[in-house]
Amino acid sequence: MIEIRNLTKIYTVGDQRILALDNVSLTVKKGEIFGIIGLSGAGKSTLIRCVNMLERPTHGTIFVDGQEITALSEEELRVARQKIGMIFQHFNLLSSRTVFNNIMFPLEIARVPKKEARQRVQSLLEMVGLTDKADVYPAQLSGGQKQRVGIARALANRPSLLLSDEATSALDPQTTRSILELLRDINRRLGLTILLITHDMNVIKEVCDRVAVIDNSRIVEIGDVLEVFSNPQTPTARSFIGTVINREIPVELLHRPNGDSGGKTTRLVRVSFIGASAGEPIISSMIRQYDIEANILYGNIDRVKDTPFGNLALELIGSPDMIDSGLTYLRNRGLEIEVLRSD
Amino acid sequence: MIEILTGLISQESLISFWEANSWVPEALAVATWETIYMVAVSTFFAYVFGLPLGIILVTTSPGHVLENIRVNQVLGSIVNAVRSIPFIVFLILIIPFTRLVVGTYIGTVASIVPLTLAAIPFVARLVETSLKEIEWGLVEAALSMGASAWQVIYKVLIPEAMPSLSLGVAITTINLVGYSAMAGIVGGGGLGTLAYYYGYQRYEDLVMWSTVIVLIILVQSVQMLGDNLAARIAKKRR
Numbered sequence: 001m002i003e004i005r006n007l008t009k010i011y012t013v014g015d016q017r018i019l020a021l022d023n024v025s026l027t028v029k030k031g032e033i034f035g036i037i038g039l040s041g042a043g044k045s046t047l048i049r050c051v052n053m054l055e056r057p058t059h060g061t062i063f064v065d066g067q068e069i070t071a072l073s074e075e076e077l078r079v080a081r082q083k084i085g086m087i088f089q090h091f092n093l094l095s096s097r098t099v100f101n102n103i104m105f106p107l108e109i110a111r112v113p114k115k116e117a118r119q120r121v122q123s124l125l126e127m128v129g130l131t132d133k134a135d136v137y138p139a140q141l142s143g144g145q146k147q148r149v150g151i152a153r154a155l156a157n158r159p160s161l162l163l164s165d166e167a168t169s170a171l172d173p174q175t176t177r178s179i180l181e182l183l184r185d186i187n188r189r190l191g192l193t194i195l196l197i198t199h200d201m202n203v204i205k206e207v208c209d210r211v212a213v214i215d216n217s218r219i220v221e222i223g224d225v226l227e228v229f230s231n232p233q234t235p236t237a238r239s240f241i242g243t244v245i246n247r248e249i250p251v252e253l254l255h256r257p258n259g260d261s262g263g264k265t266t267r268l269v270r271v272s273f274i275g276a277s278a279g280e281p282i283i284s285s286m287i288r289q290y291d292i293e294a295n296i297l298y299g300n301i302d303r304v305k306d307t308p309f310g311n312l313a314l315e316l317i318g319s320p321d322m323i324d325s326g327l328t329y330l331r332n333r334g335l336e337i338e339v340l341r342s343d
Numbered sequence: 344m345i346e347i348l349t350g351l352i353s354q355e356s357l358i359s360f361w362e363a364n365s366w367v368p369e370a371l372a373v374a375t376w377e378t379i380y381m382v383a384v385s386t387f388f389a390y391v392f393g394l395p396l397g398i399i400l401v402t403t404s405p406g407h408v409l410e411n412i413r414v415n416q417v418l419g420s421i422v423n424a425v426r427s428i429p430f431i432v433f434l435i436l437i438i439p440f441t442r443l444v445v446g447t448y449i450g451t452v453a454s455i456v457p458l459t460l461a462a463i464p465f466v467a468r469l470v471e472t473s474l475k476e477i478e479w480g481l482v483e484a485a486l487s488m489g490a491s492a493w494q495v496i497y498k499v500l501i502p503e504a505m506p507s508l509s510l511g512v513a514i515t516t517i518n519l520v521g522y523s524a525m526a527g528i529v530g531g532g533g534l535g536t537l538a539y540y541y542g543y544q545r546y547e548d549l550v551m552w553s554t555v556i557v558l559i560i561l562v563q564s565v566q567m568l569g570d571n572l573a574a575r576i577a578k579k580r581r
């Protein structure tokens with residue numbers, strides 16, 4: 001759906017050059033919700049704004065739905081943009097228009113016949129649950145309601161792609177959840193591809209299928225959300241995950257003195273498990289099969305999108321061979337193992 | 344003022360006062376009408392030219408929908424140049440042009456030319472200020488939907504700036520009331536001429552003061568109308 005190749009963006013302010021995107025490549029598949037996370041100033045907005053050419057790339061090409069968006073004329077670009085919806089952190093609704101006419105706006109731009117346009121607005125209002133607010137001006141709406149209008153407006157021309165620039169960042173956690181649910185629902189029902197950027201790992205955790213971590217103008221990590229959550233490769237990804245899931249093993253545990261274990265060895269490992277395996281008694285069958293003692297030092301279970309996701313810190317005591325075999329057993333059953341300390 | 348008041352004390356003197364001044368109300372009415380006419384027509388034409396000019400000044404600025412730095416700089420300089428000429432000087436400066444257009448440079452119709460020309464850059468800057476207040480996010484939202492520059496202008500910038508634009512019309516009108524009085528001094532007609540010839544040159548206090556009162560009423564009414572209109576638009580959107 002989106003193919004970004006070697007995208008570089010340099011802003012020139014006076015005689016200063018700011019490298020906002022450094023050779024970024026990325027593919028977003030049709031029908032998925034793809035999240036880009038990064039700290040403020042990392043280059044997220046620049047990236048998403050290049051996709052509909054609100055920002056012109058310095059180098060690189062972008063394809064949207066097979067069309068090379070970076071090679072279009074002004075007129076072609078206007079037509080292409082009608083099929084790329086966008087929602088914003090501060091909603092950007094017109095204060096001079098009612099809710100109904102705000103949703104009409106993109107249909108006027110696309111010159112959709114009045115009668116059909118009205119019908120579409122009506123059904124969009126139903127979809128976002130704002131039928132009773134049709135004749136109200138945006139100033140009378142709450143943040144969540146404003147974003148619903150924003151979403152309805154973005155969908156009016158039946159786009160194949162929705163871009164979301166921090167759409168929930170101005171909302172409280174509860175409203176955020178309801179907006180994310182709406183996005184998820186639209187994604188499922190309409191098969192709409194969504195590219196969203198955020199600085200909030202909760203957003204990634206709640207709705208995204210895949211995620212890219214952007215740090216300092218570069219993409220440093222990319223993958224399925226579950227994969228990144230269970231096995232982050234970079235300090236940036238780890239610290240983002242740390243904001244929503246506690247993966248850190250308390251320091252006291254890491255440095256706990258070993259008791260006399262008489263020829264046996266002690267190893268501290270972290271086990272991460274995802275999905276179905278979280279429900280199976282894998283740990284206990286390992287203990288039975290391999291003659292290992294296990295202390296559960298710490299554990300938690302969370303949910304990433306709709307999948308259970310857990311972390312366990314285990315202290316394993318036994319002969320080194322037995323422990324190795326035990327860990328292999330766990331790995332073979334799809335668990336992620338990280339050895340934190342071994343004597 | 345004192346003279347007028349003491350003159351009113353006895354009925355006899357009241358009658359003779361009236362006889363001496365019975366021409367004033369009619370002269371005042373004619374002059375007021377001339378002023379309203381001059382100001383209304385020149386405000387109208389000032390917007391016919393100034394509104395597009397203001398829009399161009401905004402939209403050709405760097406990063407905007409019709410970005411064109413050269414056009415922006417040239418128009419900006421012209422606007423600034425005209426605005427820096429004091430109106431009374433401008434009035435005299437363009438007499439040849441006024442003659443060319445109207446055939447004369449004296450009278451109500453002739454005054455409309457300098458009034459309009461002086462107000463155009465003023466209106467352009469007012470419009471520019473109003474449109475610049477519009478959040479850039481709104482323009483971007485429209486662009487993201489595929490809006491053309493023209494659609495951004497007439498569907499976003501102008502409707503969003505409407506409260507501020509209508510205040511601008513009031514400010515322009517009030518300014519033109521003042522300018523028209525100046526034009527009156529060099530024979531432009533209206534309240535300015537009345538005040539100058541009868542009030543200043545002939546020391547007719549009654550004329551002088553009535554003119555001042557009419558001017559105050561005019562300016563107040565225009566301001567109230569403008570405020571009202573702006574408030575009504577803003578309130579509807581609240």
Ligand SMILES: Nc1ncnc2c1ncn2[C@@H]1O[C@H](COP(=O)(O)OP(=O)(O)O)[C@@H](O)[C@H]1O
Pocket residue numbers: 011012013018019020038039040041042043044045046047
């Ligand atoms: N229009 C601009 N002009 C100059 N520099 C910009 C502009 N937009 C963004 N930048 C700079 O580019 C970098 C990335 O910004 P941005 O993409 O907005 O980051 P994010 O959305 O991740 O916070 C920042 O250093 C920012 O200051």
Ligand SMILES: [Mg+2]
Pocket residue numbers: 044045046166
């Ligand atoms: Mg941003």
